[in-house]
Amino acid sequence: MLIRIPKRWEMPEREAAPESAWMNRREILKSAGLVGAGTLLGAEKDASASLYPAKRNPAYKLDRPITEEWAATGYNNFYEFHPTDKQAVKDLTGKFKPMPWSFEVKGLVNKPGSFDLDALLKKVTLEERLYRFRCVEAWSMAVPWTGFPMAELVKMVDPKPTARFMRFVTVYRPDEMPGIKMASWYKWPYYEGLRIDEAMNPLAMFVTGLYGKPLPIQNGAPFRAIVPWKYGYKSAKSIATIEFTAKQPGTFWNDSQPAEYGFYSNVNPDKPHPRWSQASEKVIPTMERRPTLPYNGYAEEVSSLYTGKEN
Numbered sequence: 001m002l003i004r005i006p007k008r009w010e011m012p013e014r015e016a017a018p019e020s021a022w023m024n025r026r027e028i029l030k031s032a033g034l035v036g037a038g039t040l041l042g043a044e045k046d047a048s049a050s051l052y053p054a055k056r057n058p059a060y061k062l063d064r065p066i067t068e069e070w071a072a073t074g075y076n077n078f079y080e081f082h083p084t085d086k087q088a089v090k091d092l093t094g095k096f097k098p099m100p101w102s103f104e105v106k107g108l109v110n111k112p113g114s115f116d117l118d119a120l121l122k123k124v125t126l127e128e129r130l131y132r133f134r135c136v137e138a139w140s141m142a143v144p145w146t147g148f149p150m151a152e153l154v155k156m157v158d159p160k161p162t163a164r165f166m167r168f169v170t171v172y173r174p175d176e177m178p179g180i181k182m183a184s185w186y187k188w189p190y191y192e193g194l195r196i197d198e199a200m201n202p203l204a205m206f207v208t209g210l211y212g213k214p215l216p217i218q219n220g221a222p223f224r225a226i227v228p229w230k231y232g233y234k235s236a237k238s239i240a241t242i243e244f245t246a247k248q249p250g251t252f253w254n255d256s257q258p259a260e261y262g263f264y265s266n267v268n269p270d271k272p273h274p275r276w277s278q279a280s281e282k283v284i285p286t287m288e289r290r291p292t293l294p295y296n297g298y299a300e301e302v303s304s305l306y307t308g309k310e311n
Protein backbone atom coordinates (compact mmCIF):
# COMPACT_ATOMS: atom_id res chain seq x y z
CA MET A 1 0.00 0.00 0.00
CA LEU A 2 1.27 3.40 -0.89
CA ILE A 3 0.75 6.01 1.74
CA ARG A 4 1.85 9.50 0.90
CA ILE A 5 3.45 11.08 3.93
CA PRO A 6 3.30 14.85 3.80
CA LYS A 7 6.57 16.47 4.81
CA ARG A 8 6.68 19.10 7.48
CA TRP A 9 7.55 21.84 5.02
CA GLU A 10 4.54 21.13 2.85
CA MET A 11 2.16 23.76 4.12
CA PRO A 12 -1.51 23.84 3.19
CA GLU A 13 -2.48 26.67 0.82
CA ARG A 14 -3.96 28.82 3.54
CA GLU A 15 -0.76 28.71 5.56
CA ALA A 16 1.25 29.67 2.53
CA ALA A 17 -1.00 32.72 2.15
CA PRO A 18 0.73 36.07 2.39
CA GLU A 19 1.57 37.04 5.93
CA SER A 20 -0.64 40.08 5.69
CA ALA A 21 -3.61 37.78 5.11
CA TRP A 22 -2.71 35.76 8.16
CA MET A 23 -2.40 38.89 10.23
CA ASN A 24 -5.76 40.15 9.04
CA ARG A 25 -7.41 36.91 10.03
CA ARG A 26 -5.88 37.15 13.48
CA GLU A 27 -6.90 40.76 13.89
CA ILE A 28 -10.48 39.96 12.88
CA LEU A 29 -10.64 37.09 15.37
CA LYS A 30 -9.06 39.27 18.01
CA SER A 31 -11.51 42.09 17.64
CA ALA A 32 -14.37 39.59 17.65
CA GLY A 33 -13.06 38.34 20.98
CA LEU A 34 -12.46 34.88 19.54
CA VAL A 35 -8.75 34.57 20.02
CA GLY A 36 -8.02 32.71 23.19
CA ALA A 37 -11.61 31.57 23.62
CA GLY A 38 -11.73 28.24 25.36
CA THR A 39 -8.00 28.06 25.69
CA LEU A 40 -7.95 27.26 29.37
CA LEU A 41 -10.97 24.99 29.70
CA GLY A 42 -10.37 22.41 32.43
CA ALA A 43 -7.07 23.88 33.52
CA GLU A 44 -8.77 27.11 34.48
CA LYS A 45 -11.08 25.40 36.91
CA ASP A 46 -8.30 23.55 38.65
CA ALA A 47 -7.20 24.40 42.16
CA SER A 48 -3.63 24.90 40.96
CA ALA A 49 -4.86 28.01 39.12
CA SER A 50 -4.23 29.91 42.37
CA LEU A 51 -0.49 29.39 41.78
CA TYR A 52 -0.52 31.95 38.97
CA PRO A 53 0.86 34.44 38.34
CA ALA A 54 4.13 33.26 39.87
CA LYS A 55 6.90 35.67 40.73
CA ARG A 56 9.07 36.59 37.76
CA ASN A 57 12.75 35.64 38.09
CA PRO A 58 14.55 38.83 36.99
CA ALA A 59 17.72 36.92 36.07
CA TYR A 60 16.16 35.88 32.74
CA LYS A 61 15.99 38.91 30.48
CA LEU A 62 14.96 39.31 26.87
CA ASP A 63 16.60 41.30 24.10
CA ARG A 64 13.22 41.83 22.39
CA PRO A 65 9.60 42.51 23.35
CA ILE A 66 7.44 39.70 24.74
CA THR A 67 5.27 38.12 22.04
CA GLU A 68 1.65 39.15 22.37
CA GLU A 69 -0.37 36.49 24.16
CA TRP A 70 -2.91 36.01 21.37
CA ALA A 71 -0.09 35.10 18.98
CA ALA A 72 1.75 32.64 21.26
CA THR A 73 -1.53 30.92 22.15
CA GLY A 74 -2.98 31.00 18.63
CA TYR A 75 -0.10 29.81 16.43
CA ASN A 76 0.94 26.39 17.70
CA ASN A 77 2.71 23.25 16.67
CA PHE A 78 0.85 20.44 18.40
CA TYR A 79 0.45 17.71 15.81
CA GLU A 80 -1.82 15.64 18.05
CA PHE A 81 -4.52 18.30 17.54
CA HIS A 82 -3.75 19.33 13.97
CA PRO A 83 -0.73 18.17 12.00
CA THR A 84 -0.45 21.13 9.63
CA ASP A 85 -2.66 24.10 10.54
CA LYS A 86 -1.07 25.95 13.44
CA GLN A 87 -3.99 28.31 13.76
CA ALA A 88 -6.51 25.47 13.98
CA VAL A 89 -4.83 23.79 16.95
CA LYS A 90 -6.41 25.83 19.72
CA ASP A 91 -9.92 25.36 18.31
CA LEU A 92 -9.52 21.56 18.34
CA THR A 93 -8.62 21.25 22.03
CA GLY A 94 -12.20 21.20 23.37
CA LYS A 95 -12.30 17.50 24.27
CA PHE A 96 -8.93 17.35 25.98
CA LYS A 97 -9.03 17.10 29.79
CA PRO A 98 -5.76 18.39 31.23
CA MET A 99 -6.73 17.96 34.88
CA PRO A 100 -6.34 15.97 37.04
CA TRP A 101 -2.93 14.99 35.68
CA SER A 102 -0.35 12.51 36.76
CA PHE A 103 2.77 11.31 35.03
CA GLU A 104 4.96 8.27 35.46
CA VAL A 105 8.69 8.32 36.14
CA LYS A 106 10.34 5.00 35.34
CA GLY A 107 13.55 3.35 34.22
CA LEU A 108 16.95 3.82 35.83
CA VAL A 109 15.95 5.75 38.96
CA ASN A 110 15.94 4.79 42.64
CA LYS A 111 12.56 6.44 43.23
CA PRO A 112 10.25 5.63 40.32
CA GLY A 113 6.53 6.23 40.59
CA SER A 114 3.46 8.13 39.60
CA PHE A 115 3.47 11.88 40.28
CA ASP A 116 0.24 13.76 40.82
CA LEU A 117 0.83 17.18 39.27
CA ASP A 118 -1.14 19.15 41.88
CA ALA A 119 0.79 17.45 44.70
CA LEU A 120 4.10 18.03 42.92
CA LEU A 121 3.38 21.72 42.46
CA LYS A 122 3.04 22.06 46.23
CA LYS A 123 6.60 20.81 46.63
CA VAL A 124 8.32 23.09 44.11
CA THR A 125 8.46 26.86 43.78
CA LEU A 126 7.01 28.07 40.52
CA GLU A 127 8.64 31.05 38.88
CA GLU A 128 8.12 33.00 35.70
CA ARG A 129 10.96 33.30 33.19
CA LEU A 130 11.12 35.22 29.93
CA TYR A 131 12.74 33.01 27.29
CA ARG A 132 13.37 33.25 23.59
CA PHE A 133 11.68 30.35 21.77
CA ARG A 134 12.89 29.24 18.34
CA CYS A 135 11.14 26.71 16.12
CA VAL A 136 13.14 24.69 13.58
CA GLU A 137 10.77 26.12 10.96
CA ALA A 138 12.59 29.47 11.48
CA TRP A 139 9.94 31.40 13.38
CA SER A 140 10.48 32.69 16.88
CA MET A 141 8.65 34.08 19.87
CA ALA A 142 9.58 35.50 23.27
CA VAL A 143 7.52 33.87 25.95
CA PRO A 144 6.80 34.23 29.70
CA TRP A 145 6.78 30.61 30.89
CA THR A 146 5.92 29.58 34.44
CA GLY A 147 7.51 26.44 35.80
CA PHE A 148 10.38 24.99 37.79
CA PRO A 149 13.85 23.71 36.91
CA MET A 150 13.93 20.17 35.49
CA ALA A 151 16.85 19.54 37.83
CA GLU A 152 14.49 19.57 40.82
CA LEU A 153 12.50 16.61 39.55
CA VAL A 154 15.67 14.76 38.50
CA LYS A 155 17.00 15.09 42.05
CA MET A 156 13.68 13.88 43.54
CA VAL A 157 13.75 10.63 41.57
CA ASP A 158 17.46 9.98 42.16
CA PRO A 159 18.85 8.56 38.89
CA LYS A 160 21.03 5.44 39.12
CA PRO A 161 24.68 5.85 38.09
CA THR A 162 23.97 4.02 34.83
CA ALA A 163 21.28 6.53 33.75
CA ARG A 164 22.47 9.00 31.10
CA PHE A 165 19.35 10.10 29.20
CA MET A 166 15.75 11.10 29.82
CA ARG A 167 12.94 10.19 27.48
CA PHE A 168 9.74 12.25 27.52
CA VAL A 169 6.52 10.80 26.16
CA THR A 170 3.40 12.85 25.43
CA VAL A 171 0.01 11.53 26.48
CA TYR A 172 -1.76 9.39 23.85
CA ARG A 173 -5.51 10.16 23.71
CA PRO A 174 -6.74 9.73 20.14
CA ASP A 175 -10.34 10.45 21.15
CA GLU A 176 -9.39 13.83 22.62
CA MET A 177 -6.61 14.71 20.18
CA PRO A 178 -8.03 14.69 16.64
CA GLY A 179 -4.67 15.18 14.90
CA ILE A 180 -3.56 11.66 15.90
CA LYS A 181 -6.21 10.15 13.63
CA MET A 182 -5.68 12.78 10.91
CA ALA A 183 -1.99 11.86 10.73
CA SER A 184 -2.05 8.18 11.56
CA TRP A 185 1.25 7.52 9.74
CA TYR A 186 3.28 9.06 12.56
CA LYS A 187 4.68 6.93 15.37
CA TRP A 188 2.43 8.19 18.16
CA PRO A 189 2.72 9.04 20.97
CA TYR A 190 5.16 11.95 20.48
CA TYR A 191 8.46 11.29 22.22
CA GLU A 192 11.63 13.29 22.81
CA GLY A 193 14.84 13.03 24.78
CA LEU A 194 17.67 14.86 26.50
CA ARG A 195 20.95 13.89 28.11
CA ILE A 196 20.56 14.10 31.89
CA ASP A 197 23.27 16.77 32.12
CA GLU A 198 21.29 18.87 29.60
CA ALA A 199 18.18 18.47 31.76
CA MET A 200 20.21 19.48 34.83
CA ASN A 201 21.23 22.78 33.22
CA PRO A 202 19.41 25.52 35.14
CA LEU A 203 17.77 26.80 31.92
CA ALA A 204 15.84 23.55 31.31
CA MET A 205 12.37 23.77 32.81
CA PHE A 206 9.16 21.89 33.30
CA VAL A 207 6.43 24.37 32.47
CA THR A 208 2.87 24.52 33.76
CA GLY A 209 1.94 28.15 33.06
CA LEU A 210 2.06 30.87 30.43
CA TYR A 211 1.38 34.62 30.63
CA GLY A 212 0.74 34.31 34.36
CA LYS A 213 -2.01 31.69 33.94
CA PRO A 214 -2.23 27.89 33.75
CA LEU A 215 -0.78 26.57 30.49
CA PRO A 216 -3.37 26.54 27.67
CA ILE A 217 -3.97 23.13 26.12
CA GLN A 218 -2.55 24.19 22.76
CA ASN A 219 0.73 25.10 24.46
CA GLY A 220 1.07 21.68 26.13
CA ALA A 221 -1.16 21.68 29.22
CA PRO A 222 -0.76 20.90 31.89
CA PHE A 223 2.91 19.88 31.98
CA ARG A 224 5.57 20.29 29.30
CA ALA A 225 9.29 20.66 28.81
CA ILE A 226 11.02 23.90 27.76
CA VAL A 227 14.63 23.75 26.60
CA PRO A 228 15.25 27.27 25.26
CA TRP A 229 18.59 26.71 23.52
CA LYS A 230 17.17 23.94 21.32
CA TYR A 231 14.66 23.99 18.49
CA GLY A 232 11.10 23.91 19.82
CA TYR A 233 10.41 20.29 18.88
CA LYS A 234 12.73 19.13 21.68
CA SER A 235 10.24 20.60 24.19
CA ALA A 236 7.60 17.85 24.44
CA LYS A 237 4.09 18.88 25.45
CA SER A 238 1.55 17.23 27.79
CA ILE A 239 4.08 14.80 29.22
CA ALA A 240 2.70 11.51 30.56
CA THR A 241 5.90 9.49 31.01
CA ILE A 242 9.53 10.28 31.80
CA GLU A 243 11.95 7.38 31.45
CA PHE A 244 15.60 7.37 32.49
CA THR A 245 17.76 5.30 30.16
CA ALA A 246 21.38 4.31 29.65
CA LYS A 247 21.19 4.58 25.86
CA GLN A 248 20.29 7.62 23.78
CA PRO A 249 16.55 7.33 23.15
CA GLY A 250 14.96 7.72 19.75
CA THR A 251 12.98 10.87 19.07
CA PHE A 252 9.76 11.41 17.11
CA TRP A 253 11.23 13.62 14.39
CA ASN A 254 14.58 11.88 14.15
CA ASP A 255 12.86 8.52 13.69
CA SER A 256 10.46 9.86 11.07
CA GLN A 257 12.89 12.09 9.10
CA PRO A 258 16.46 11.32 10.21
CA ALA A 259 18.09 13.38 7.49
CA GLU A 260 16.26 16.49 8.68
CA TYR A 261 16.12 16.32 12.48
CA GLY A 262 18.85 15.18 14.86
CA PHE A 263 18.94 14.33 18.54
CA TYR A 264 20.74 17.42 19.84
CA SER A 265 18.97 20.04 17.72
CA ASN A 266 20.67 23.02 19.31
CA VAL A 267 19.76 26.31 17.65
CA ASN A 268 22.59 26.99 15.22
CA PRO A 269 22.54 29.78 12.60
CA ASP A 270 25.50 28.17 10.79
CA LYS A 271 23.92 24.77 10.31
CA PRO A 272 21.15 25.07 7.72
CA HIS A 273 18.25 22.69 7.69
CA PRO A 274 18.57 20.65 4.46
CA ARG A 275 15.70 22.69 3.01
CA TRP A 276 16.14 26.17 4.45
CA SER A 277 18.61 28.48 6.11
CA GLN A 278 18.68 28.89 9.88
CA ALA A 279 20.71 32.12 9.71
CA SER A 280 17.72 34.30 10.48
CA GLU A 281 14.28 33.92 12.00
CA LYS A 282 10.81 35.41 11.51
CA VAL A 283 9.50 37.05 14.64
CA ILE A 284 5.88 36.12 15.35
CA PRO A 285 3.53 37.90 14.73
CA THR A 286 5.13 40.68 12.66
CA MET A 287 7.28 38.22 10.67
CA GLU A 288 10.12 40.72 10.73
CA ARG A 289 13.48 38.99 10.22
CA ARG A 290 16.24 39.03 12.77
CA PRO A 291 19.52 37.13 12.94
CA THR A 292 19.44 33.79 14.75
CA LEU A 293 21.76 33.55 17.72
CA PRO A 294 23.93 30.47 18.45
CA TYR A 295 22.15 28.33 21.06
CA ASN A 296 19.29 30.83 20.69
CA GLY A 297 21.31 33.38 22.67
CA TYR A 298 22.12 31.02 25.55
CA ALA A 299 25.66 30.02 24.46
CA GLU A 300 27.24 31.31 27.66
CA GLU A 301 25.03 29.06 29.76
CA VAL A 302 25.12 25.87 27.66
CA SER A 303 27.97 25.69 25.14
CA SER A 304 30.22 23.83 27.62
CA LEU A 305 27.73 20.93 27.50
CA TYR A 306 28.85 20.24 23.95
CA THR A 307 32.63 20.59 24.05
CA GLY A 308 33.98 17.96 21.71
CA LYS A 309 30.54 16.50 21.08
CA GLU A 310 28.18 16.41 18.14
CA ASN A 311 25.44 18.99 18.52
Ligand code: MTE
Nearest residue numbers: 076077078079135170190219232233235237
Ligand atom coordinates in the same frame (compact mmCIF):
# COMPACT_ATOMS: atom_id res chain seq x y z
N1 MTE B 1 4.96 18.22 21.58
C1 MTE B 1 4.02 17.38 21.11
N2 MTE B 1 3.56 16.42 21.92
N3 MTE B 1 3.53 17.47 19.85
C2 MTE B 1 3.99 18.41 18.97
O1 MTE B 1 3.53 18.45 17.81
N4 MTE B 1 5.53 20.26 18.60
C3 MTE B 1 6.84 20.79 18.97
C4 MTE B 1 6.92 21.15 20.45
N5 MTE B 1 6.36 20.08 21.26
C5 MTE B 1 5.00 19.31 19.43
C6 MTE B 1 5.43 19.20 20.77
C7 MTE B 1 7.22 21.95 18.15
S1 MTE B 1 7.68 21.61 16.54
C8 MTE B 1 7.26 23.21 18.66
S2 MTE B 1 7.88 24.50 17.76
C9 MTE B 1 6.71 23.50 19.99
O2 MTE B 1 6.17 22.37 20.66
C10 MTE B 1 5.62 24.56 19.88
O3 MTE B 1 5.23 24.99 21.16
P1 MTE B 1 4.15 26.16 21.29
O4 MTE B 1 2.94 25.76 20.51
O5 MTE B 1 3.88 26.30 22.75
O6 MTE B 1 4.79 27.42 20.72
